[in-house]
Amino acid sequence: MSTLKKKKIYRADHVGSLLRSEKVKDARRKFSEDAIDAEELKRIEDEEIARIVEKQKDLGLETVTDGEFRRSWWHFDFLEGLTGVEGYWSGDGIAFKEKTTKSRAIKVTGKLDFNDHPMLRDFEYLKGQAGEHTAKFTIPSPSMLHFRGEIDSAVYPDEEVFFEDLANAYKKALDAFYKAGCRYLQLDDTAWAYLCSDEQKEQMKNKGLDPDHLIRKYLETINKAVADRPDDFKITMHICRGNFRSTWISSGGYEPVAKEIFGELDIDGFFLEYDSDRAGDFKPLRHVNRDDLFIVLGLITSKHGALEDKDEIKKRIQEATEYVPLEQLALSPQCGFASTEEGNLLTEEEQWNKLKHVVEISREVWS
DSSP states (O other), X not given: OOHHHHSOOOSBOOOSOOOOOHHHHHHHHHHHTTSSOHHHHHHHHHHHHHHHHHHHHHHTOSEEOOTTTTOSBSSHHHHTTSEEEEEEEOSOOOBXXXXXXXXXXXXXXXXXXXXXXXXXXXXXXHHHHHTTSEEOEEEEOTHHHHHHEEXXXXXXXXXXXXXXXXXXXXXXXXXXXXXXXOOEEEEEESHHHHTTOXXXXXXXXXXXXXXXXXXXXXXXXXHHHHTTOOTTOEEEEEEOSOOBTTBOOOOOOSHHHHHHHHHHOOOSEEEEEOSSGGGOOXXXXXXXXXXXXXXXXXXXXXXXXXXXXXXHHHHHHHHHTTTSOGGGEEEEESSOSOSBTTOXXXXXXXXXXXXXXXXXXXXXXXX
């Protein structure tokens, strides 16, 4: 049996994060003001996660997530839980087009490792709610710690040692999630999208970074982290161009990194943003040279509530088959609905309608 058959393709899928409900927002605000304790916050989060998991099931999705309801950020919350990493409030946030995030940042202050991470319990609760459905969990890609983190040169004077420890920490993380029952894990990564952007690459160079060197190191580190995983452990990657309050950061098609990511990264599938012309065309998919690599086309936008024309989406799926067979394709929104707790500029009802739209189109295409 091929890997493609062992690791089921969910034709209607989603990236993971969902708009935080008003109950969760209110509880997190009260917790920050010491009006409720951690136990009460968890109780409310548990109830709301149970609710949204049932909603995902009702919509016809086969994979369910916890919506990242216990997180403030899609990446920092997990990275701060690694041994040797600390979060702090910096002077500047991350600049998007017309908007800037809160001034959170991370730094590596000690030797990297993965120990008893709180998100293991988060996954276990999700799995308990998923039942017969697949519990999908999302964490930032290994490259995000290097890309977004400040690294103490006294701790890691040798870059090679840093990347080796990073790969080993993630290998331990993946093993821990697998032992907790996870069979579908998604690595979220903005670095690859930045490496597709001429503007962002110039900014990297101005900081003394070599984009070509980063491509090789990130590729090598991710492959070391996922090496020797069990055959039934599906690991995918979402490549994001920025998603904060319905805005974005980087533009550029996948061509500059397509040969590397599609031909050399040892993962099972990619969630690719294709909801706007900022992502370019499908031609880079010609570098998909494995029949066990599936591509989830992010043709439905999560940035606004208007529903896309079904026939237009079907037409674009057909265009993608010029490069990748239909049996290796799936459909999803281009990103989550709330990469940070603030969320995108649409309503919860519009969010559910988007996911229902994905399910309906996928059934019509792959029936």
